[in-house]
Structures are given as structure tokens and as C-alpha cells.
Amino acid sequence: MHQTEKKLCSSCGLCSVQSWPVEESIQSCVFKNGWLGEREKKLFGRERSLDDQIEMRFGIAAERFTAQLKNPLSGAQWSGIITLMAMRAIEKKLVDGVMSLNRSADNHFFSVPILAGSSDEVYAARGNKPVLSPVLQSLEQAYRLGMKKILVIGAACHLHTLRDFQERFEYLRDMEILTIGIPCVDNVARSKWPWILQRMTGSPGTARHMEFMQDFRIHIRHDDGRVEKIPFFSLPEELSDPDIFPAACMSCFDYLNSLADITVGYIGAELLPDQNRQWVLVRSETGKKLLNLIEPELDRFPESGRWECRSSIQNTSKRIIESMRDVDREYSSKRRIPFLIGHMLAGVLGMIGPKGIGFAHYSVDFHLIRHYYYVKFRYPELLEKLVPRHVPVILAEYGLEV
Numbered sequence: 001m002h003q004t005e006k007k008l009c010s011s012c013g014l015c016s017v018q019s020w021p022v023e024e025s026i027q028s029c030v031f032k033n034g035w036l037g038e039r040e041k042k043l044f045g046r047e048r049s050l051d052d053q054i055e056m057r058f059g060i061a062a063e064r065f066t067a068q069l070k071n072p073l074s075g076a077q078w079s080g081i082i083t084l085m086a087m088r089a090i091e092k093k094l095v096d097g098v099m100s101l102n103r104s105a106d107n108h109f110f111s112v113p114i115l116a117g118s119s120d121e122v123y124a125a126r127g128n129k130p131v132l133s134p135v136l137q138s139l140e141q142a143y144r145l146g147m148k149k150i151l152v153i154g155a156a157c158h159l160h161t162l163r164d165f166q167e168r169f170e171y172l173r174d175m176e177i178l179t180i181g182i183p184c185v186d187n188v189a190r191s192k193w194p195w196i197l198q199r200m201t202g203s204p205g206t207a208r209h210m211e212f213m214q215d216f217r218i219h220i221r222h223d224d225g226r227v228e229k230i231p232f233f234s235l236p237e238e239l240s241d242p243d244i245f246p247a248a249c250m251s252c253f254d255y256l257n258s259l260a261d262i263t264v265g266y267i268g269a270e271l272l273p274d275q276n277r278q279w280v281l282v283r284s285e286t287g288k289k290l291l292n293l294i295e296p297e298l299d300r301f302p303e304s305g306r307w308e309c310r311s312s313i314q315n316t317s318k319r320i321i322e323s324m325r326d327v328d329r330e331y332s333s334k335r336r337i338p339f340l341i342g343h344m345l346a347g348v349l350g351m352i353g354p355k356g357i358g359f360a361h362y363s364v365d366f367h368l369i370r371h372y373y374y375v376k377f378r379y380p381e382l383l384e385k386l387v388p389r390h391v392p393v394i395l396a397e398y399g400l401e402v
């Protein structure tokens with residue numbers, strides 16, 4: 001995989017396409033051009049408002065709500081809203097192909113890029129693959145087949161780079177590209193995944209589904225249906241080493257995928273027993289068109305939760321900044337908070353901590369603070385280029401130094 005300056009590369013897949021020179025692909029790389037800014041302006045006619053507390057965090061959206069499918073799709077990550085929208089887009093001939101990811105035959109959590117041409121193929125691509133994934137590699141096939149309308153399901157780095165490439169060069173100009181975005185953070189390189197999974201669970205071989213949940217625990221579902229819940233606080237200290245994550249993901253400033261036509265996550269939805277509520281941010285007219293495809297199959301709910309999360313951020317920001325500053329710190333493989341205490345802490349935070357949109361607010365601010373100081377202490381020369389203008393405004397709200 002080709003890499004940009006200082007090796008920031010999320011393996012988005014564009015540089016693997018051979019139908020045009022790799023030097024052109026690299027020109028569109030988000031790690032070369034920076035996050036949001038002009039790209040956001042080109043898409044929406046304006047950049048996010050710096051006077052709007054919510055828009056600064058969640059990006060420009062025409063509508064936000066929580067929802068779940070009336071008939072959740074088994075094997076999807078949550079209720080399967082993304083997969084169903086993409087299946088309907090193919091069935092209704094809104095698009096000729098869907099760029100997504102299949103599971104690799106060798107490892108349940110690894111991905112293989114796919115250009116799905118039927119709703120069965122889209123269905124087969126459901127569920128998360130929590131590793132860096134070259135979604136854009138399938139542009140090669142779509143371009144060679146002369147497809148005129150495609151749907152791309154991707155993370156923010158995929159969609160930034162894709163939108164730039166479509167505008168900068170002529171190759172994809174005649175292609176109508178619809179996009180569904182996943183929120184994405186703390187993704188990992190394939191080479192690190194087995195090491196990380198082994199440190200999360202005593203039974204990595206049976207793990208089939210993993211998610212960082214709003215109850216301050218990781219939920220790992222095993223092949224016999226058992227769900228293991230591990231409090232974030234009881235993970236070994238070595239899993240909080242920033243160097244276990246790709247430098248690209250630690251330099252990422254678009255957690256909620258603000259250039260997607262529609263973003264579908266879960267982080268702003270309240271975690272309720274026996275439900276799979278998701279969080280939907282409709283950003284463009286195309287996003288509305290995609291949502292309309294599944295509207296009758298959706299149960300909608302308003303957002304819930306209090307916006308405020310200031311004290312939760314203030315309790316953690318000093319520690320995060322110190323750990324980003326200390327670039328040579330050694331992280332212990334032995335040190336961890338005992339499970340009983342970890343569960344008690346998660347239980348207390350679950351009761352008194354932020355929920356719903358307050359939790360999304362907390363998670364966005366936590367990660368942008370962490371990433372700002374990561375870049376500041378490790379790649380200071382890239383700070384100006386990579387960091388969007390709303391980030392210093394948010395840091396200033398907490399009295400943090402830029």
C-alpha cells in the first residue's frame with residue numbers, strides 16, 4: 001500500500017486501483033488534503049457553523065433520529081439499517097452496484113472488498129469488520145464495467161478521498177455516487193487485531209461480534225450466542241497505548257462521517273434492553289432518497305438524553321493529554337482494574353453519566369481532544385493541514401491549550 005507523508009495511510013484502497021496512475025490517487029488522499037473544510041463546503045455549500053454547538057460535533061444534517069428495523073436482519077451489526085437500504089437501492093435499480101466488504105474466509109473479523117451486484121450479495125456483506133479496509137479498491141471494477149450509478153458504504157476516510165478524487169480527476173465524473181457512512185473510530189490494522197482480541201477476551205477463537213457499547217463495556221458475542229461484557233476500565237493498561245492504533249486513525253477528525261449522504265451509527269441512541277436502536281443522520285437529498293427506500297420498514301424514535309457532558313470530559317481530558325504528551329510511556333500488560341470494580345464503575349457511570357445524544361457529544365469530544373494532542377505531539381507539522389477549524393473552538397470551550 002502506498003503511503004503519504006509520514007506514513008499516514010488508512011489503507012482506503014484507492015492507491016490499489018490500476019486504471020489510473022497511483023500518483024493521482026495519492027493527490028486525493030485525506031491525509032494529504034486534511035479533514036472537512038473545503039470538502040464540506042463543496043458538498044453542502046457551507047462549512048459547519050461554529051456558533052452551533054450540535055452542528056460543530058455532529059456535522060451538517062437535515063434530520064436526526066433514532067430507529068430500528070421492524071424486522072432486524074440477523075448477522076447485521078445492529079438492526080441492519082445500512083444493509084437493508086443498500087439492498088433496496090439495488091432492487092429498485094437506484095444503483096447498479098454497491099461497494100462494500102465481505103468477510104474474509106480466513107478470519108471472521110477481516111474484510112475483502114466487494115462490488116455487490118445483487119441484493120443477496122449486499123446481504124452477505126452485512127456486519128462490521130473492525131480492521132482497516134480497502135473499500136475503494138472496488139472502484140476499479142465499477143469503472144471498468146462502465147457503471148453509471150453506484151452506492152458506496154464506507155468510513156469517513158473512504159468518503160473524503162472518494163469525493164475529492166471524483167472532483168479532481170475525470171475518471172469518475174460521469175458516475176453518480178451515492179454514499180452511506182458508518183461512524184468510525186479506534187479502527188485497527190489487521191496485523192494488530194489478533195493481539196488486541198486476545199487481550200480483550202479469554203476466548204478469541206469463538207468471538208463473532210464485537211462492539212464498544214454505551215454502557216462503558218465491550219460486548220463480545222461468541223459463536224454459542226453467549227455475550228461477554230468487559231468493562232472498559234478492566235482492560236489491560238497496554239490496550240490504552242495510542243500506538244496500538246494506526247497513526248492514521250489517531251489523526252482522524254471526522255468520527256461521524258460528515259460527508260456521507262446518510263450516516264448510520266448507534267452512539268447517539270440510548271442502549272435499551274432487547275433493542276437494537278440505531279442513530280441516523282440524514283445529511284443530503286440523496287440521503288433522504290436512500291432513507292425513503294426503507295421508511296415503511298423502520299420504527300422511528302426521537303433522540304433522547306441530555307446534551308451536557310462537560311464534567312465527564314473534564315474528568316478525563318487531563319489524563320488523555322498527558323498520555324498523548326508522553327510519547328515514550330511504557331504501558332503495563334499486567335495492570336488492570338479488577339472486573340468487579342470495573343463493572344461497578346461502569347454501572348455507576350451508566351446511571352449518572354451521559355446518555356443518548358449526551359453520550360455522542362461525550363464520545364465525539366473525547367476523541368477529538370485525544371486526536372488533536374496526538375497530532376500535536378507526534379506530527380506537529382501536520383496540525384494545521386489535518387485539523388478542521390471547529391476543533392480549536394471546542395478545545396477552547398474546555399479551556400484547553402491549542
Ligand SMILES: Cc1cc2nc3c(=O)[nH]c(=O)nc-3n(C[C@H](O)[C@H](O)[C@H](O)COP(=O)(O)OP(=O)(O)OC[C@H]3O[C@@H](n4cnc5c(N)ncnc54)[C@H](O)[C@@H]3O)c2cc1C
Pocket residue numbers: 075076077078079080081082083084100101102125126127128129130131132133135153154155182183184185186187188211264265266267268278
Ligand atoms: C471500526 C468501526 C468502528 C465503529 N465505531 C462506531 C462508533 O464509535 N459509533 C457508532 O455509532 N458506530 C460505529 N461504527 C458503526 C456501527 O458499528 C455499525 O456499523 C453501524 O451502526 C451500522 O449498523 P447496521 O446494523 O446498520 O450495519 P449493517 O447492516 O451490518 O451494515 C454494516 C455495513 O458496514 C460495512 N462495513 C463493515 N466494516 C467496515 C469497515 N471497517 N469499513 C467500512 N465499511 C465497513 C459492512 O460491509 C456493511 O455494508 C463502527 C464501525 C466500525 C467498522
Ligand code: SF4
Pocket residue numbers: 001002003004008009010011012013014015016025026028029030031161
Ligand atoms: S489512505 Fe488511501 S489514498 Fe491515502 S495513501 Fe492510503 S491508500 Fe492511498
Ligand code: SF4
Pocket residue numbers: 010132155156157158184185186187248249250252253
Ligand atoms: S478511524 Fe478514521 S481514518 Fe481510521 S478507518 Fe475510521 S474513518 Fe478511516
